[in-house]
Amino acid sequence: MTHAPRRAGRAAAAALALALAGATTATVLAGPAAADPITRTEPGDGVMSYVVNTDASRSAVAKVRVAVARAGGSTVVDYPEIGVVVARSADPGFRDAVLGGHFASLVDSVGPTRTAPVVEGVPGRLRGPGAHPQRTDLRGLGGRTAVDVAQVNVPDPGEAVQYDMAAIGADDANAVDPGSPDVVVGVLDDGIDDSHPDLAGRVDRSLSGDCTGGGRFDGSEGAYLPSPGAYHGTHVAGTIGAADNGQGIVGVAPGVTLAAVKVVSDEGYIFPESAICGFMHAASEGFEVTNNSYYVDPWEFWCDDEVNQAAAREAVERAVAYSQEQGVVSAAAAGNSSYDLAHKTTSSSSPNDSTPIPNRDVTGCVDMPTELPGVATVSSTTSAGTLSGFSNYGEGVIDVAAPGSAVVSTFPKSVSPSGYASISGTSMASPHVAGVLALLASTHPDASPAELTALLEQQATDTACPATSPATKPCTGSTQDNAYFGEGLVDALAAVTVG
Structure with missing residues (x-):
């Protein structure tokens, strides 16, 4: 592979x-086709972002671009491989105009990617409502459920404080096989500070870039670097692949190659077009693995029976599926709302870019990308091996578990002078799994994404439900597959020793 x-x-x-x-x-x-030069759809002045889904062909996409222009919009980027066009328009009637235009028969669906106008690139509009300049976990932005976080400067912690690596056997695995440099792990996040001593030389800059400019990839020099105050992606990257260099910490797979793909805007959002760009870039560049420690904004749960969500959900699903067809396997954080993903009822967290809807019915809706087919959904455990209090769960939804509470990893020194910090979240659990998948891709280079995920689950350490669990958060299922831990705790050592 x-x-x-x-x-x-x-x-x-x-x-x-x-x-x-x-x-x-x-x-x-x-790269994809250039944006149409329609200046009235620059950010500001009530401009909205849309996706238009059509047949996966250059002919169909070309005609949809014409339909977009005739409806008073402009195309930002298109992906003929999956039949998705990302567009912008300031006209409130844009969706109806596309559906009623000359090429309407080619349009599968069209809808907004958010509930508020585009703010990326608008002067003075940094950080979205409720978002913190120094966010501790992307799963907790925008007024979402608070995460049990201890942001602590850890002076040159060394491997001794990495309980997480010992828990999954990563320290022993590194002595056997640290992973192949031919395996690329895309960190879809807010960028990576690769000036950090543990990350220096670990990031392939030629494969890195920024997807937050309306969903069009920017591979220019330095585009992948985090904005001032951002540290999430740097922490995630250290867990996956911090160098085994005799200082600081060591990642799960210190021998693999990292790629930084920014999908988090300076305002703190991961909108559908950015996520689509991230997965499509991973596919086009032949990444083996991606880590996704976020959910796609502005909806914590996307519903295909809601007209203002269905098109964007479909577009993201297409991008994820296409990446898998191209050999990319993905891990994603389950979320920090202490929510039973297998029995959804209501949610009051969304949309987070405008006014949340209280008690919205989310039965049958999905958390993207973690609940999309083929994505490894990861819950979080503590140093004692129990489910983290903030972690989402759900029988038949969680695939595997990994340490996510008080995980020490790399931080930009501009944020943490020591260069290290301990933070918590399923965002911290997911990169452990991405690292193990990278080890599996190294030892099984011809395996498909589905085969790698199967190996991941087969090799996981069986972890039973606790003897008792609260009625508000029941743990159901067997020792081998249950609501809290899925198939169990991931096993890095097995990834490099079991055939």
């Missing part, structure tokens, strides 16, 4: 195109 030859082939083809045709042609070949 290793895609290094495919990456090398693309790079050679791009270089040849540049040599033969000049910079303009190379730019066209290197």
Whole structure:
């Protein structure tokens, strides 16, 4: 399954195109179609973001771009591979105009990606409602359920304080196989500070970039770096692949390659177009693994029977499915709302970009990307091996568990002078699983995403429900598969020793 030859082939083809045709042609070949030059749909002035879904073909997408323009909008980016067009318009009647236009028969669905106008790029509009400049967990933004977090500066902690690595056998696994540099793990997050001593040289900058500019990938120099005050992605990256260099900490898979893909805007949101861009970039560049410690804003639970959510949900699902078809396996955080994902009822957390709807019926709705097919859904455990109090759970939803409480990892020194901190969340659990998947991809280079996920679950350490569990948070299921831990605690050592 290793895609290094495919990456090398693309790079050679791009270089040849540049040599033969000049910079303009190379730019066209290197990415999705450019935005339509309709200045009235720049950020501000009530501009909304939309997705339009059509057939997965260049012909259909080209016609939908025309439909978008005729409806008074502009195309930001398109993905013919999955039949998705990301557009913007200031016209409140844009959706109806697309559905009633000349190419309406080609449109599967169209809808907004948020409930408030675009603010990315608008001067003075940083950090969304309720978002904190120094967020501790992306799963807890925008007034969502508070997370049990202890943000502590840890001076040169060393491996001795990494209970999490010992719990999953990562310390022993590193001595056997630290992972292959041919395996790329995409950290879809708020960027990685690769100036950190434990991350220096660990991030492939040529594969890194920013997806928050309306969902169009920006691979320019430094685009992948975190904004001032951001640290989430840097902490996640350390857990996955901090170097075994005799100082600081060591990640689950210190031998693999990291790629930083920013999907979190400076306002603190992960909108559908950014997530789509992240998964499509992972697919196009042949990543083996992605980590997703977030849920797609502005809805904690996306419902396909709600017209203002269905199109964006469909577009994200298509991107995730396409990435899997291209060989990418993904881990995602289950969430920090202490919620039973297997028995959803109501939610009052969304939308988080405007006014949340109290007691919204979310029966049958999904948390994206963690509940999408093929994604490894990860709950969080404590140092004692119990389910973290903040962690979501759900029989048949949770695939595996990993340590997520008080996890020590890398921090930008501009935020934590020591360069390390201990924080909690399912955001901290998911990268342990991404690291184990990277080890499995290293030892099973020809395995498909589904086969890697199956190995992950088969090798997990059986973890039974506690003897008693509160009625408000019941643990149901067997020792091998239950609501709290899924198939059990992930096992890094088994990933490099079991055939």
